[in-house]
Amino acid sequence: xxxxxxxxxxxxxxxxxxxxxxxxxxxxxxxxxxxxxxxxxxxxxxxxxxxxxxxxxxxxxxxxxxxxxxxxxxxxxxxxxxxxxxxxxxxxxxxxxxxxxxxxxxxxxxxxxxxxxxxxxxxxxxxxxxxxxxxxxxxxxxxxxxxxxxxxxxxxxxxxxxxxxxxxxxxxxxxxxxxxxxxxxxxxxxxxxxxxxxxxxxxxxxxxxxxxxxxxxxxxxxxxxxxxxxxxxxxxxxxxxxxxxxxxxxxxxxxxxxxxxxxxxxxxxxxxxxxxxxxxxxxxxxxxxxxxxxxxxxxxxxxxxxxxxxxxxxxxxxxxxxxx
Amino acid sequence: xxxxxxxxxxxxxxxxxxxxxxxxxxxxxxxxxxxxxxxxxxxxxxxxxxxxxxxxxxxxxxxxxxxxxxxxxxxxxxxxxxxxxxxxxxxxxxxxxxxxxxxxxxxxxxxxxxxxxxxxxxxxxxxxxxxxxxxxxxxxxxxxxxxxxxxxxxxxxxxxxxxxxxxxxxxxxxxxxxxxxxxxxxx
Numbered sequence: 329x330x331x332x333x334x335x336x337x338x339x340x341x342x343x344x345x346x347x348x349x350x351x352x353x354x355x356x357x358x359x360x361x362x363x364x365x366x367x368x369x370x371x372x373x374x375x376x377x378x379x380x381x382x383x384x385x386x387x388x389x390x391x392x393x394x395x396x397x398x399x400x401x402x403x404x405x406x407x408x409x410x411x412x413x414x415x416x417x418x419x420x421x422x423x424x425x426x427x428x429x430x431x432x433x434x435x436x437x438x439x440x441x442x443x444x445x446x447x448x449x450x451x452x453x454x455x456x457x458x459x460x461x462x463x464x465x466x467x468x469x470x471x472x473x474x475x476x477x478x479x480x481x482x483x484x485x486x487x488x489x490x491x492x493x494x495x496x497x498x499x500x501x502x503x504x505x506x507x508x509x510x511x512x513x514x515x516x517x518x519x520x521x522x523x524x525x526x527x528x529x530x531x532x533x534x535x536x537x538x539x540x541x542x543x544x545x546x547x548x549x550x551x552x553x554x555x556x557x558x559x560x561x562x563x564x565x566x567x568x569x570x571x572x573x574x575x576x577x578x579x580x581x582x583x584x585x586x587x588x589x590x591x592x593x594x595x596x597x598x599x600x601x602x603x604x605x606x607x608x609x610x611x612x613x614x615x616x617x618x619x620x621x622x623x624x625x626x627x628x629x630x631x632x633x634x635x636x637x638x639x640x641x642x643x644x645x646x647x648x649x650x651x652x
Numbered sequence: 653x654x655x656x657x658x659x660x661x662x663x664x665x666x667x668x669x670x671x672x673x674x675x676x677x678x679x680x681x682x683x684x685x686x687x688x689x690x691x692x693x694x695x696x697x698x699x700x701x702x703x704x705x706x707x708x709x710x711x712x713x714x715x716x717x718x719x720x721x722x723x724x725x726x727x728x729x730x731x732x733x734x735x736x737x738x739x740x741x742x743x744x745x746x747x748x749x750x751x752x753x754x755x756x757x758x759x760x761x762x763x764x765x766x767x768x769x770x771x772x773x774x775x776x777x778x779x780x781x782x783x784x785x786x787x788x789x790x791x792x793x794x795x796x797x798x799x800x801x802x803x804x805x806x807x808x809x810x811x812x813x814x815x816x817x818x819x820x821x822x823x824x825x826x827x828x829x830x831x832x833x834x835x836x837x838x839x
Contacts, residue, residue: 379686380688381683381689382686431710432689434679434680434681434683435680437681507704508707508708510709510712517687517709519687520684520685520690521690524682524687525682525690525692546686564685571685574685574686599711
């Protein structure tokens with residue numbers, strides 16, 4: 329925590345802010361060279377993200393001062409708006425801007441952060457991983473790169489198959505190495521605990537983890553893999569154990585999308601989380617037709633952290649949350 | 653007592669866990685890609701001194717502990733208990749061997765000491781970073797050898813034994829760093 333006397337000062341060194349400016353510039357150059365269109369969709373929206381574990385910050389809109397309050401939501405990612413553009417025929421697009429997530433503050437988190445999100449029409453998930461690798465390699469040369477499936481990762485580090493292990497086996501694997509007294513009957517909670525506490529810290533260099541359990545598909549397509557298992561066409565990129573990017577072969581099926589939004593809303597209700605208006609215009613856009621595409625969101629502040637070799641997000645932000 | 657939920661945790665927070673007061677040393681927000689958030693906390697049990705890590709879900713909550721660090725004056729030891737006084741209220745408390753621990757060897761009467769109180773009872777004491785104590789026994793000094801290295805043990809008035817330079821004599825008052833137990837200088 330900063331003391332009150334230095335509170336006015338930036339949390340990042342000026343040299344880091346110069347590097348930040350250079351990074352933003354070179355990201356824009358990267359996409360300009362590839363003829364990907366920059367878009368800047370709304371930050372304030374009538375609808376909120378459905379994901380039960382991402383909480384939107386609510387803003388209070390009033391048509392006149394002191395008038396009725398209409399809740400609006402700060403975007404947690406521009407995904408819904410960008411997909412509506414894609415369905416409208418925009419072609420390849422990227423967005424570089426601020427997003428907001430309630431309650432997310434820590435060494436690697438700031439409630440307001442800079443996200444780079446882009447969509448490539450006709451790209452497979454592998455094509456998109458190639459492009460992410462090009463973008464990141466240009467910023468951080470000399471990284472080792474590997475791609476490993478979620479299942480291979482768990483088998484390698486924990487000798488557990490995430491598709492077949494029972495809830496009890498996952499709990500037991502956690503409690504052998506992590507003190508966690510809570511109960512939870514969601515397998516994904518335990519998988520996430522194992523991933524974040526036991527696997528991530530061991531990942532060195534740049535690692536794409538792909539082929540997620542279908543219960544962690546979010547907005548990715550689900551397909552059958554070579555072993556006949558249902559896998560989500562999703563990847564996460566880690567750099568030295570820091571989660572940097574999350575990509576999908578985008579779900580285009582409007583019915584499936586509607587079902588996932590509803591399932592999220594039901595899970596929110598079951599967990600006692602706030603019910604927020606769902607983005608039905610995303611469903612309408614998908615009904616119109618989303619071109620086959622892959623998309624990815626990448627944390628720009630974290631990319632800068634790895635570029636500069638610093639461990640705290642405050643060190644790359646002009647003013648971190650405490651000083652904002 | 654108040655309850656804190658995991659997303660309110662912060663460094664220095666004192667909470668009750670398994671019946672003992674604990675202090676949070678390091679609080680880390682962990683948020684896997686699309687999953688729910690965890691709070692990973694490095695904690696010290698203030699009774700046993702054990703330091704360990706525990707992970708909470710963001711909707712877990714724990715009871716706060718009534719733990720306060722208070723500046724007090726050390727009065728005297730009676731062989732069994734160590735007695736302290738709050739210089740503002742003149743209230744006195746007595747700490748036992750468990751609460752005193754290693755601090756015993758740095759306690760000089762009338763020094764200002766930080767006493768950690770849990771429900772009003774002392775559970776730990778922290779001496780000042782530097783104390784000045786008299787040498788009551790050491791081998792005779794080596795004259796003229798003030799620059800060279802080499803050291804010898806010296807017993808101080810509190811019973812603490814520290815390594816001191818060869819030129820130090822019995823009866824001298826020394827400045828000691830209590831965090832390392834090392835000699836700093838003549839006082």
